[in-house]
Amino acid sequence: MAFSQWMAAGLLLAFSSIGASAAGLGGEGLPSRAGNGDPVAGREKADSGRCLECHGDDGNSGDSRIPNHAGQYAGYLVKQLHDFQTGARQHAVMSVMAEDLDAADMADIAAYFAAQQPMQGRDGSGKRAAPGLFLHGDAGRGIPACADCHGRHGEGRAGEDGTLYPLIGGQRKVYLRAQLTAWKLGERKNSPDGVMNRIAASLSDDEFEALVDYLSGLRPP
Secondary structure, eight states: OOHHHHHHHHHHHHHHHHHHHHTTTTSTTOOOSSTTSOHHHHHHHHTTTTSHHHHOTTSOOSSTTSOOOTTOOHHHHHHHHHHHHHTSSOOHHHHHHHTTOOHHHHHHHHHHHHTSOOOOOSSOSTTSOOOHHHHHOBGGGTBOOHHHHHOTTSOOEEOTTSOEEOOOTTOOHHHHHHHHHHHHHTSOOOSGGGHHHHHHHTOOHHHHHHHHHHHHHOOOO
């Protein structure tokens, strides 16, 4: 068997097993991690300096400022690529990377990253006490529990309206902090109904730090 055939077969096997297990994450209603793209084609499209150089061959970036995509839900990644393309989300590099992608390209690239083993915190969450906001929110300030949308282990969830909330457990700490800050300042505005802007605007710096510290150590199933 040629190397390219062997690699394709391995990717498809990994894609099938991970996609099947992902369907059970978080209970009923969680969509397949993979979406409808082709992970083998996505590997080729993600190469050649477009994605893998920054986000890592296995979806785990080597730069704390760049997000891990390993095991991220394909539907969420497709939305972000589309938002970069349309300007709904602003980023100097990603807007250029996304500008010439068509729908099939986005689906395939997203499927490749979704087929990787889900990102894992480096030291686990057991060493940290879960911030109350993550598990319980703060009703007095109108802040829902982070786990209500993102799952108790940060594994993500699908809302009843089909909204897909991303995998955030095990994500890079610096990246998480930067995104919360961007939500708070209004520099990022592409969450459903602006929910992340409202939540982030209510959080203190200490709460930011507690959340990113806890989330970065989680190990989603």
